[in-house]
Amino acid sequence: MLTLSPGNVSLKLLERIWREELPVTLDADARMRIDASAARIDAAASGNEAVYGVNTGFGKLASIRIAAEDTATLQRNLILSHCSGVGPDTPRAIKRLMMVLKLISLGRGASGIRPETVDLLEAMLAKVVTPVIPAQGSVGASGDLAPLAHMAAVMMGEGEAEFQGEILSGGAALEKAGLTPVTLGPKEGLALINGTQFSTAHALAGLFSAWQAGCTSLLSASMSIDAAMASTAPLIEEIHTLRGHPGQIGAAATMRTLLHDSEIREAHRADDPRVQDPYCMRCQPQVAGAAMDMLVHAAITLRREANAATDNPLVLLSEDRIVSGGNFHAEPVAFAADMIALALAEIGSISQRRIALLVDPTLSFDLPPFLAEDPGLNSGMMIAEVTSAALMSENKHLANPCSTDSTPTSANQEDHVSMAAHGARRLGTMAENLFRILGIEIFCAAEGIRFRSPLKTSSPLANVCDRLHEDIAPLTKDRFLAPDLETAAQLVGHGELLDKTDIDFPCLEEMMHD
Numbered sequence: 001m002l003t004l005s006p007g008n009v010s011l012k013l014l015e016r017i018w019r020e021e022l023p024v025t026l027d028a029d030a031r032m033r034i035d036a037s038a039a040r041i042d043a044a045a046s047g048n049e050a051v052y053g054v055n056t057g058f059g060k061l062a063s064i065r066i067a068a069e070d071t072a073t074l075q076r077n078l079i080l081s082h083c084s085g086v087g088p089d090t091p092r093a094i095k096r097l098m099m100v101l102k103l104i105s106l107g108r109g110a111s112g113i114r115p116e117t118v119d120l121l122e123a124m125l126a127k128v129v130t131p132v133i134p135a136q137g138s139v140g141a142s143g144d145l146a147p148l149a150h151m152a153a154v155m156m157g158e159g160e161a162e163f164q165g166e167i168l169s170g171g172a173a174l175e176k177a178g179l180t181p182v183t184l185g186p187k188e189g190l191a192l193i194n195g196t197q198f199s200t201a202h203a204l205a206g207l208f209s210a211w212q213a214g215c216t217s218l219l220s221a222s223m224s225i226d227a228a229m230a231s232t233a234p235l236i237e238e239i240h241t242l243r244g245h246p247g248q249i250g251a252a253a254t255m256r257t258l259l260h261d262s263e264i265r266e267a268h269r270a271d272d273p274r275v276q277d278p279y280c281m282r283c284q285p286q287v288a289g290a291a292m293d294m295l296v297h298a299a300i301t302l303r304r305e306a307n308a309a310t311d312n313p314l315v316l317l318s319e320d321r322i323v324s325g326g327n328f329h330a331e332p333v334a335f336a337a338d339m340i341a342l343a344l345a346e347i348g349s350i351s352q353r354r355i356a357l358l359v360d361p362t363l364s365f366d367l368p369p370f371l372a373e374d375p376g377l378n379s380g381m382m383i384a385e386v387t388s389a390a391l392m393s394e395n396k397h398l399a400n401p402c403s404t405d406s407t408p409t410s411a412n413q414e415d416h417v418s419m420a421a422h423g424a425r426r427l428g429t430m431a432e433n434l435f436r437i438l439g440i441e442i443f444c445a446a447e448g449i450r451f452r453s454p455l456k457t458s459s460p461l462a463n464v465c466d467r468l469h470e471d472i473a474p475l476t477k478d479r480f481l482a483p484d485l486e487t488a489a490q491l492v493g494h495g496e497l498l499d500k501t502d503i504d505f506p507c508l509e510e511m512m513h514d
Helices: 011-020 028-045 068-082 092-106 115-127 145-155 170-176 188-193 197-227 237-241 246-259 263-267 284-306 331-359 382-398 420-451 459-471 482-493 496-500 508-512
Strands: 002-004 024-026 086-089 134-136 160-163 166-169 314-316 321-323
Touching: 002 011, 002 092, 011 092, 011 197, 011 284, 011 508, 024 028, 024 092, 024 115, 028 115, 028 314, 028 321, 068 145, 068 188, 092 115, 092 145, 092 197, 115 145, 134 145, 145 170, 145 188, 145 197, 160 170, 166 170, 197 246, 197 284, 197 331, 197 420, 197 459, 197 482, 197 496, 237 246, 246 284, 246 459, 246 508, 284 331, 284 508, 331 382, 331 420, 382 420, 420 459, 420 482, 459 482, 459 496, 482 496
Parallel strands: 002 024
Antiparallel strands: 086 134, 160 166, 314 321
């Protein structure tokens, strides 16, 4: 059980929670703030002042006062009416991260939620009661209303949830887990569904995958450089310090380490007839480094958002006021998601060009056509390269910005929205596509390195080739390739190939502090 301090939760910890699906609890300071804000809401509910979401309707209906005896019905109706999501269920790890992010937001002590409601959310994570949350329905303003409503419905005993491999009614899932539904008090329904946690969870998952892909692209590019006998002169440190971008400097340094003791490199250091290599080889530090710098900017935004109070209205304890605002508007998340999407697309774009180079005998410096033994009879990696091109093109399309696509909703009360939810949701598909592109590049590069025998690649890259060949045999003749391409993608996605290098790759959290 991890203890969280809202306002100070690190990305490293959030990544652990996402990857390992860990339960969490809020620290004592958060509990004190929750108690204080709940008391302030309780006082407002028993007073005569109109307070949005406590004793009024919602959205365009905010001018309608609600009688004190109807406040519980008001919150229940809010959740049920907002359970309007459609489409496939959201991946479980992302739903659990969303629930954790909601706890962090509530723990800032500005939402007025009761301790027992927070307790239930923590217990659902601990007992692995996971709401069914349709993926579509949020426009990323007024919060991720529909997805979060499906979460809140389970807390009331409504909706559906997964428990021990079964999809049950919310009430049955809670009962089987030994938990009791809550009756939502004043403002609690609004506190649960106002916020950016659905969008932010997807964006964080995309960020973590994109950073891993960026690091893997330094590995795959280094392998391609050796396979094509390309020059390592463009990796010289001073070239990159003269420009000064930290991502570029770190990318080049990593690639120098990966290629340090390569016999292949030493064999053509002198008397190489080529003056310059194509950009996909020569400019990898510049392209991947720029992508990683952009991911750092997105990470800074998402770390802030993960620790933010994104509710409305907010209980301002220092002023003893309850004030309507707009922290639920997910524009920062939408911009971050668009940046991550651009990075994913560009990392894949330059990787695909290296794949194309390796299979082209006019560019690959004496490698056989399509990396095929007995080419003509065998087609080798011909169509694997075409597959990488299809994946690259799909990611380019998906990288089009979502944050610019606002549309008015809710009778023009919510007249500008962020579209952060689907902007962040697409990142999962893009990351999977990119893992497949990088897997194909590593497969091709390993074949190219094999053709350079008896010359040996560097120690880190040899370890990677050995790990790859544990699951994927060298391509000595044509065979059914689809399972091998999927295996390569899985090795990339799980980070196993990075681990086999035994070197330190750039660390996202460290670069955020530079």
